[in-house]
Every structure is written in C-alpha cells, then in structure tokens.
Amino acid sequence: xxxxxxxxxxxxxxxxIQALLSGLPYEIHSVLDYPNIPxxxxxxxxxxxxxxxxxxxxxxxxxxxxxxxxxxxEVYSLNMMPGVISARYAGENVTYAENNQKLLKELENVxxxxxxxxxxxxxxxxxxxxxxxxxxxxxxxxxxELRGSNGFGYDPLFIPDxxxxxxxxxxxxxxxxxSHRALAMNQLKSYLxxxx
Amino acid sequence: xxxxxxxxxxxxxxxxIQALLSGLPYEIHSVLDYPNIPxxxxxxxxxxxxxxxxxxxxxxxxxxxxxxxxxxxEVYSLNMMPGVISARYAGENVTYAENNQKLLKELENVxxxxxxxxxxxxxxxxxxxxxxxxxxxxxxxxxxELRGSNGFGYDPLFIPDxxxxxxxxxxxxxxxxxSHRALAMNQLKSYLxxxx
Numbered sequence: 001x002x003x004x005x006x007x008x009x010x011x012x013x014x015x016x017i018q019a020l021l022s023g024l025p026y027e028i029h030s031v032l033d034y035p036n037i038p039x040x041x042x043x044x045x046x047x048x049x050x051x052x053x054x055x056x057x058x059x060x061x062x063x064x065x066x067x068x069x070x071x072x073x074e075v076y077s078l079n080m081m082p083g084v085i086s087a088r089y090a091g092e093n094v095t096y097a098e099n100n101q102k103l104l105k106e107l108e109n110v111x112x113x114x115x116x117x118x119x120x121x122x123x124x125x126x127x128x129x130x131x132x133x134x135x136x137x138x139x140x141x142x143x144x145e146l147r148g149s150n151g152f153g154y155d156p157l158f159i160p161d162x163x164x165x166x167x168x169x170x171x172x173x174x175x176x177x178x179s180h181r182a183l184a185m186n187q188l189k190s191y192l193x194x195x196x
Numbered sequence: 197x198x199x200x201x202x203x204x205x206x207x208x209x210x211x212x213i214q215a216l217l218s219g220l221p222y223e224i225h226s227v228l229d230y231p232n233i234p235x236x237x238x239x240x241x242x243x244x245x246x247x248x249x250x251x252x253x254x255x256x257x258x259x260x261x262x263x264x265x266x267x268x269x270e271v272y273s274l275n276m277m278p279g280v281i282s283a284r285y286a287g288e289n290v291t292y293a294e295n296n297q298k299l300l301k302e303l304e305n306v307x308x309x310x311x312x313x314x315x316x317x318x319x320x321x322x323x324x325x326x327x328x329x330x331x332x333x334x335x336x337x338x339x340x341e342l343r344g345s346n347g348f349g350y351d352p353l354f355i356p357d358x359x360x361x362x363x364x365x366x367x368x369x370x371x372x373x374x375s376h377r378a379l380a381m382n383q384l385k386s387y388l389x390x391x392x
Contacts, residue, residue: 048276053275074244079249080245131272
C-alpha cells in the first residue's frame with residue numbers, strides 16, 4: 001500500500017479528508033505523524049500558491065507524496081474577499097465568530113441579491129515527478145445572521161444554492177457531498193484511482 | 197432576440213467569442229459599438245476581480261447583460277505567475293515577444309519536468325439580477341524556445357498536455373476546442389441555453 005501525507009495539523013480536517021478518500025489503496029497520514037517536519041507559513045497570495053507551498057515543503061521534508069489544501073470564502077460584492085485571508089479576515093489569531101462579525105459588517109446594507117458568494121477549495125498533490133492542482137466550488141449566498149452549529153468558519157452564514165439551510169445546519173453527510181472540499185477531493189480521488 | 201455586450205475592445209477576441217457562442221439566440225455586441233462607455237482599468241489582483249469589474253462597469257453604463265473575460269498563464273514553479281499580470285509581465289505596454297523573453301529568463305535552467313503551467317480563463321456575466329463566474333483551464337508545459345506563429349501572447353511557448361505542438365502551431369479550430377477560453381465559454385453557453 002502506498003502512502004500519502006496530508007499537510008494539515010487540523011485533526012477535524014484530517015478525519016474529513018480520510019473519509020472523503022476512503023476506498024483508495026493509500027495509507028493517509030497527517031504531518032502530525034512526522035514531528036520533524038516544520039510548520040509551513042501560509043503567506044501566499046492565492047489559494048493555489050498556499051496549497052502548493054504546503055505540499056512542496058512537506059514533500060521535500062518527507063519524500064512521500066503529499067496532499068495539501070487551502071480553502072476560502074469569496075464574496076462577489078467584496079471583490080472575492082476574504083478569499084485567501086478567510087481564516088484571518090478580522091486579524092491574526094481571531095475566532096470564527098470575529099471573522100463572521102467582520103463579514104456581516106462588510107455586508108451591512110447589501111441587499112439579498114448582491115450577497116452571492118462561493119467557497120473555493122484548491123488541493124495540491126506534489127510527488128517526485130509532478131505537481132497537480134484540483135479545485136472545487138460551492139456557490140451560494142451570505143445571510144444576515146448566524147444559523148446552525150455544525151461545521152466551522154463561515155458555515156453559519158452560508159446557504160448553498162438549492163438549499164434553505166446554512167452549511168452549519170446541514171449534516172456532515174450532506175456537506176460532504178456538495179462542499180467545495182468534497183468536489184475537489186473527488187477529483188483528486190479520480191486522479192489517484194486512475195494511477196492504479 | 198436578446199442582446200449581450202462583450203466587454204472587450206479586442207476585435208480578434210470578439211470574433212473568437214462570437215464564434216464560440218454561435219447558435220445562441222443572442223446578438224453579441226462589443227463595447228466598441230458603444231463609444232460612450234469608458235475604458236475599464238484592469239487593476240484587480242485576480243482574474244475573477246478583473247472579469248467582474250469589467251462586466252459590472254459596462255453593465256452599469258449600458259444596462260445590457262454583459263460578458264467579460266480575463267485570462268492568464270500560471271506557471272507552477274513561478275508560484276502561478278505571471279497570472280493576472282500576464283499581459284504586462286515584462287512591464288507596461290510591452291510586446292508579446294518581451295513577455296515571452298521574460299518568461300524564458302525566469303525559467304532559465306528550470307528542467308522540463310518543472311515547467312508545468314496552465315492557462316486559466318475566467319468569464320463574468322453580469323445582469324440586472326445576477327453575477328456569475330465561469331472558469332476554464334488548459335494544462336500544459338512551457339518549452340525553451342518559441343515555436344509557431346498562430347495565436348498570440350504566450351502561445352508559442354505553451355504545449356497543451358496530450359499534444360506535441362504549441363498553441364501557436366495548432367490551428368484555431370483545435371485551439372477553440374481545447375483552450376481555457378473555449379472551456380469557460382462552453383460553460384457560459386450551457387448556462388445561457390438553459391435560461392431559454
């Protein structure tokens with residue numbers, strides 16, 4: 001069985017991705033299993049650059065094919081912000097609640113039809129022979145108050161198109177079918193399956 | 197018949213896009229038909245922001261549903277540069293040849309397997325009720341010398357995956373099947389067809 005490293009220190013994300021990639025003949029580790037691999041600074045200007053940077057650095061340190069992802073919320077009327085700075089929109093080391101408040105403030109008085117947004121996920125796969133990017137989108141809109149307690153980040157403010165519930169009100173089973181990360185992971189999974 | 201404006205002043209691009217969107221019940225104009233619409237400065241940090249900006253400004257001035265596109269070449273080993281600055285990579289008001297020389301210089305001594313790149317095209321559609329983005333990719337690699345005289349921009353340096361010819365050696369018929377712009381336009385076309 002081949003090995004893959006997932007360049008994340010987030011145990012929730014690791015679990016989610018292991019579930020999404022289940023069924024493939026790969027043993028999926030996280031960088032947490034390799035304490036000597038230094039932490040990667042996510043200072044790229046785009047999701048693509050961050051995902052590549054994380055995957056490259058972990059691959060260089062481990063020599064094991066590495067997957068890294070970066071995701072962001074892109075709000076059309078805010079010129080696709082917060083995007084790559086989604087996790088630190090309200091500042092460094094802020095809480096999800098602070099980011100959500102900042103987003104609501106930026107969208108104050110913005111009418112419903114101008115609150116379109118999308119979550120975007122970019123996954124980089126770096127091996128000894130190649131670098132590949134995969135991408136997934138989930139389109140929807142930003143509502144005016146927080147709803148739901150599942151998920152994380154901007155989930156309580158985001159209603160995916162075709163639904164009436166926010167990401168934070170939907171079950172993880174549903175979210176794992178329609179989410180940006182699931183769609184990007186499905187592409188990665190197809191790619192890895194074809195390799196075999 | 198409904199009308200659409202294409203927010204470009206480039207007659208070659210207008211012709212290409214009219215061909216790609218042929219068969220749809222829309223009359224496609226360019227901003228050149230509306231001399232009072234001011235030129236839009238493409239100073240966004242991403243292709244998405246530029247495409248939205250162009251489409252919004254022309255829609256605001258014309259009140260006619262507007263399509264705008266922005267495209268760029270993203271080279272993995274250059275951290276997805278030149279990307280949004282593809283047209284001005286070597287500076288303001290440069291020629292395609294100068295941009296190509298700059299790219300070759302940046303990739304000097306970079307081995308073949310690290311010369312992966314992709315063209316990316318983002319199309320924005322802005323109407324009175326919505327803003328939508330479409331995206332297309334064409335993956336390939338950057339070679340070490342210019343080859344071919346069709347197309348424009350970085351076409352003589354880019355070989356799409358699965359081919360041995362550069363974009364500048366391929367016919368426009370082939371390019372219009374596999375290119376990033378064609379793939380994004382096909383999505384737009386599907387979307388517009390479904391509206392009818």
